[in-house]
Amino acid sequence: MADVFKSLNLLETLKESIESNKLSEVKDAVEDLLISRINLALVGDRGEEKASFMNSLRGLGPGDEGAAPSPSPAAPEEVAGYPNPKHPDFRLWDLPPVPTTSPFKPEEYMDRVKFPRYNAVFITFTQTLQPNSAALFLEAHSLQRHTVYFILLAAVADSEKAPEEKRKVSVEVLRARGVTQPKVYIVKPSTLEKFDFPDLLEDMSRDLPEIRAHALLLALPTLTSNLVTQKKEAFKALVWAAASLSGGMSAIPVPLVASMVDSSVAVRILTKAQLSLCLDDESVERLARQRGAEPARFKGLRTCVLSVEVTKGEVKKRLAAAEKDLATASPKLLEMAIPRHARSASRSFAAMLQALNAAIDDMAADAEKITAAAFEEGK
Numbered sequence: 001m002a003d004v005f006k007s008l009n010l011l012e013t014l015k016e017s018i019e020s021n022k023l024s025e026v027k028d029a030v031e032d033l034l035i036s037r038i039n040l041a042l043v044g045d046r047g048e049e050k051a052s053f054m055n056s057l058r059g060l061g062p063g064d065e066g067a068a069p070s071p072s073p074a075a076p077e078e079v080a081g082y083p084n085p086k087h088p089d090f091r092l093w094d095l096p097p098v099p100t101t102s103p104f105k106p107e108e109y110m111d112r113v114k115f116p117r118y119n120a121v122f123i124t125f126t127q128t129l130q131p132n133s134a135a136l137f138l139e140a141h142s143l144q145r146h147t148v149y150f151i152l153l154a155a156v157a158d159s160e161k162a163p164e165e166k167r168k169v170s171v172e173v174l175r176a177r178g179v180t181q182p183k184v185y186i187v188k189p190s191t192l193e194k195f196d197f198p199d200l201l202e203d204m205s206r207d208l209p210e211i212r213a214h215a216l217l218l219a220l221p222t223l224t225s226n227l228v229t230q231k232k233e234a235f236k237a238l239v240w241a242a243a244s245l246s247g248g249m250s251a252i253p254v255p256l257v258a259s260m261v262d263s264s265v266a267v268r269i270l271t272k273a274q275l276s277l278c279l280d281d282e283s284v285e286r287l288a289r290q291r292g293a294e295p296a297r298f299k300g301l302r303t304c305v306l307s308v309e310v311t312k313g314e315v316k317k318r319l320a321a322a323e324k325d326l327a328t329a330s331p332k333l334l335e336m337a338i339p340r341h342a343r344s345a346s347r348s349f350a351a352m353l354q355a356l357n358a359a360i361d362d363m364a365a366d367a368e369k370i371t372a373a374a375f376e377e378g379k
Contacts, residue, residue, distance in 0.1 A: 027245055029241060030238065030241050030242050030245065030265070032211055033211070033214060033238050033241070034238070034268055034269070034272060035089060036089060036211050036212070036214050036215035036218070037089040037090075037091075037212075037215055038089070038090055038091075038119050038120075038208075038212045038215040038216050038219070039091050039093060039117060039118045039119050040057070040090070040091070040092050040093070040118065040119065040120050040121075040122070040216070041092075041093040041094075041095050041113070041115075041118040041120070041121045041122070042054060042092065042093070042094055042095060042121075042122045042124055042151075043095045043096075043097065043098060043113075043121060043122065043123045043124060043133070043136070044095075044097050044122075044123065044124035044125055044151075044153075045097045045124075045125070045126070046070075046071065046072035046074065046094065046096075046097075047070065047071075047126065048070045049124075049126050049153040049154075049155055049189050050068075050070075050094070050124055050153065050189075051067075051068040051069065051070035051072065052070070052189035052190050053124065053151075053153055053187065053189035054068040054082055054092050054094065055067045055068055056189055056190060056191075056192050056221075057092060057192070057220065058082070058084045058085070058090075058092065058219075058221070059086070059220075059221030059278060059283065059286065059287070060085075060286070061286065061289065061290045064286060065085065066082070066083070066085045068080075068082050068092075068094065072094065074094060074096075076096055077096050077112070078096065079093055079094070079095055079096070079113055079114070080093070080094040081093055081094075082094060084219055086219075086275045086280075086282075086283065087218070087219040087275065087276075089215060089219070090215060090216070090219035093118060095113045095121075096113070098123070098130065098132045098133050098136055099132060100130055100132060101132075102132075104132040104135055106132075106135045106136045106138075106139035106140075107139060109136060110136070110139065110140070115140070115145075116145075119147060119208060119209075119212045120147040120148070120149070120204060120207075120208060120212075120216075121140070121145075121147065121148045121149070122149050122151045123136065123137065123148065123149065123150050123151065124151045124152075124153050125150075125151075125152060125153070125170070126152070126153050126155050127166065128166060128169050128170055128173065129150060129152075129169075129170035129173050129174065129184070130173075131173060131176075131177055133150070134173065134174050134177035134178070134179055135177065136148075137150070137174075137179060138177070138178060138179065146207055147204065147207050147208055149183075149185060149200060149203075149204075150170070150174070150182070150183065150184045150185065151184075151185050151187050151200070152166055152167055152170065152184050152185065152186045152187070153187055153188075153189050154186055154187065154188045154189070154195065156190075163186045163195070164186070167184045167186055170182075170184050171184055183203075185197070185199065185200045187200070192223050193223045193224050193375075197223075198224065198226070198227075201216075201217075201220075201227075204216065205217070214234060217230055217231060217234055218231060218234065218272065218276040219276070221278055221283075221287075222277055222278045222367050222370070222371050223371075224371065225368055225371055225372070228277065228364055228367045228368050228371055229364070231273075231276050231277060231364070231367075232277075232360055232361070232364035235269065235272075235273045235276070235360045236357055236360055238269055239269060239352070239353060239356040239357055239360065240353065242265050242266070242269060242352065242356075243348075243349050243350075243352035243353040243356070244349060245265075263312060263315055263316055263319060264312075266315050266319065266352065266355070266356055267310060267311075267312050267315050269356060270306055270310045270315060270356065270359055270360075270363075271310045273359075273360055273363055274306065274307065274310050274363065277307075277363055277364060277366075277367040278367065278370070279302060279307040279308075279363060279366055279367055279370070281299070281308075284298045284299050284302075284370065285299075287370070287374055288374075290374075291374045293373070293374070297373070298370050298373060298374070301366060301369040301370050301373060302366045302370075303362075303365075303366060304359070304362035304363050304365070304366050306359050306362065306363055307362070307363050307366040307367075315355075315359075318355040318356075318358070318359060319351055319352065319355045321355070322350070322351040322352075322354040322355035322358075323351045325354065326350055326351060326354075
């Protein structure tokens with residue numbers, strides 16, 4: 001299971017809980033992974049680039065329902081919230097720009113916008129970073145808030161070299177204001193797979209509490225093949241934890257066929273996977289619109305029935321088939337994979353693990369194909 005645990009170190013803790021028979025902790029963790037929340041705030045001028053960035057983070061285009069409009073209807077000092085239509089536990093908050101006046105009291109601004117409520121904050125700008133933003137960053141760090149990032153939004157009208165030149169100037173502003181080792185990420189709002197957004201995600205995965213990093217990963221659209229792989233491994237980690245509980249234990253007591261596997265949990269995991277991998281009809285149609293492609297072309301790339309629709313009947317069928325396959329599986333291999341407490345109920349654990357991992361692999365393969373097709377259309 002080494003590959004699974006690489007995606008979520010949290011599973012190492014779960015493994016210890018399972019070995020200690022603390023199944024209530026594992027059940028709580030599975031629920032947290034299925035319903036993990038994150039609040040992401042964006043500070044900065046409310047222009048076209050910021051609205052486009054907020055929409056791209058949610059996989060939306062400017063004309064889609066729920067998209068952030070430009071110009072923003074929010075009052076200059078108002079905090080505006082933008083939920084994710086597919087992931088209600090991921091919410092973006094549009095914060096007003098940092099005042100340019102002097103003297104500037106960052107603590108007053110933070111109090112006004114309820115700064116502590118956000119798991120991560122992006123300080124966005126399109127030209128040169130203004131000094132008061134550096135003061136806000138330093139105040140946040142003094143309060144042990146280290147998930148604050150400077151984002152230079154590349155404008156459509158920018159020349160190829162313009163963003164790098166702006167970054168150099170902004171880094172000097174930060175150094176002059178006392179920010180040590182300043183880092184500014186260049187992001188193209190409409191195409192997040194370009195420039196520094198993948199690097200930003202990597203840094204956030206280290207900085208955020210793991211459950212929040214997990215929530216962000218699963219809520220983001222499938223921008224790149226690498227992101228699809230990360231999502232797949234995260235879901236396999238979740239499958240392992242859920243299967244451990246289904247190993248004959250009563251922590252999730254919803255029986256299914258002889259193996260006592262909880263099919264309702266399996267349905268929840270695969271439904272979340274379908275939405276996270278952007279395989280549902282609405283997500284595929286929206287992506288096709290954004291790339292100028294025929295929706296039928298992208299939909300035709302879904303060869304796994306669970307990519308199209310997750311039903312309890314299909315999940316039960318796969319679990320039953322996995323049970324039959326276990327008759328030919330090596331007992332030694334099963335024993336190596338199964339937590340010690342569940343080895344007396346190995347069929348339950350192995351059936352869920354085999355069925356759901358195969359489903360996740362098939363769904364991720366469909367997502368890979370659609371992502372590749374969208375990338376080609378984008379070019």
